[in-house]
Amino acid sequence: MNKHEILIDKSKCIGCSLCANDCVAHNITMENKKANVIANDCIMCGHCVAICPKGAMSISGYETEPVEKEQSTSLNPDDVLNVIRFRRTIRQFQKKPIPQGVLDQILETGKLTHTAKNMQDVSYIVLDKEKEQIEAYAVSLFRKIKPIAGIFSSMVKRVNIGDHFMFFEAPTVIVITAKNTINGALAAQNMEFVAEANGLGVLFSGYFTMAANISPKIKKKLGIMKGKKVITTLVLGYPKVKYQRSVQREEVDVTYL
Ligand SMILES: Cc1cc2nc3c(=O)[nH]c(=O)nc-3n(C[C@H](O)[C@H](O)[C@H](O)COP(=O)(O)O)c2cc1C
Ligand code: SF4
Ligand code: SF4
Structure with a gap:
């Protein structure tokens, strides 16, 4: 049935x-x-x-009912653009936990994000008690890789892989897994917006994502389901820093045909 x-x-x-x-x-x-x-x-x-x-x-078969749309939920385009303009990756966090209600809202955002063919294939692993240990596995892996990677990049050679190189002592980390890469990435971006609307700052940890996908030990610890991979890792917390202005970017690379 x-x-x-x-x-x-x-x-x-x-x-x-x-x-x-x-x-x-x-x-x-x-x-x-x-x-x-x-x-x-x-x-x-x-x-x-x-x-x-x-x-x-x-x-039938869902735990929740559809929500009636009472009023228009249109966004001001200039406001949306400014949210994107002024958002910065956060790597310095306050030692303040994220309330469960805020975390629930961020996860609900992921759930509501559209997926290809309505696959609903995106899963979330919230690192809590095991965060430090899992970060330690990833840090140790990167310390092993660094001498080889350093041959190709002087920046990598310079980098100090400290104990908190992956998660920057943030209170919460959400590992996003999915079958389809775009589905996971869309959920992650929407979750970042809702996190920011709650006053949080976010880091997308590519390093941890890479570590998780290459290390059988981390994969096992995270309990990644068959057919899924880690798409990205959101590192979340209240920022300890405030940015005063936007940053410059290259001209948009666009072609009209
Ligand atoms: C997919 C992705 C992975 C990233 N991985 C890392 C990471 O592992 N460590 C880190 O410090 N920054 C990471 N970043 C942050 C980028 O370095 C940052 O977005 C970029 O330098 C621009 O800075 P901004 O986000 O403040 O505009 C990542 C960003 C993205 C989009
Ligand atoms: S959308 Fe129109 S046709 Fe379809 S079930 Fe509702 S009332 Fe009937
Ligand atoms: S594909 Fe979508 S619109 Fe069509 S019957 Fe199924 S749920 Fe309804």
């Missing part, structure tokens, strides 16, 4: 065809001016539920 089933309350259906016209899987037909679902093997995107003006469509 399918975990989810698309249900139509035909007594509410007014035959407007909005659901059928918006269904990417061509899974809805109109019969006798009523919507009719062909099968439950679609991608369960929920567009039919979201678009129905009469609330006639529903999908």
Whole structure:
């Protein structure tokens, strides 16, 4: 039996065809001016539920109900651009824990982020008690790699791989795993925005991500599911630093054809 089933309350259906016209899987037909679902093997995107003006469509098997959209949730484009302009990677954190409610909201953001084919393949590992030990594994791995990597980069040669080289003593780390790289990356970016809206600063730890993907020991410790890989690692905490201005970037590299 399918975990989810698309249900139509035909007594509410007014035959407007909005659901059928918006269904990417061509899974809805109109019969006798009523919507009719062909099968439950679609991608369960929920567009039919979201678009129905009469609330006639529903999908069973979820723990939460759809939320009614009371008002427009449009964003001011200049504000959004400035959030992106002024965000900086944070590597200095206050010794202040992140409240569970804020963490829950950040994880909810990941959950709500769209995925290719509605795969919902993104998982989160919050490093808490084991954070220091897992960081120590990754640091030790990088210390071993450094002499070789240093041959190719003078910057790498200069870098001191301290005990907190990966997580910078941040209170919380979220390792994001997924089957599809873009799905994990989209969730991560949205989570960063919500984290920042809560006054947090974020570092995307590429070094830890690399360590986790090459080290069987770290992979095992994280309990990464088969078919998934670490997409990125969010290091989160209240910033100890404040930036006064934006930074310069190269001109946008764009081609119009
Ligand atoms: C995918 C990704 C991985 C990164 N990995 C690391 C990392 O492991 N350690 C680190 O100190 N910074 C890391 N950074 C931060 C980048 O160095 C930083 O974004 C860049 O220098 C620009 O600075 P800004 O984010 O403050 O604008 C990473 C950034 C991204 C997007
Ligand atoms: S959108 Fe709703 S009311 Fe319109 S056809 Fe579909 S189920 Fe019926
Ligand atoms: S859930 Fe999406 S794919 Fe499935 S019937 Fe509804 S609109 Fe179509």
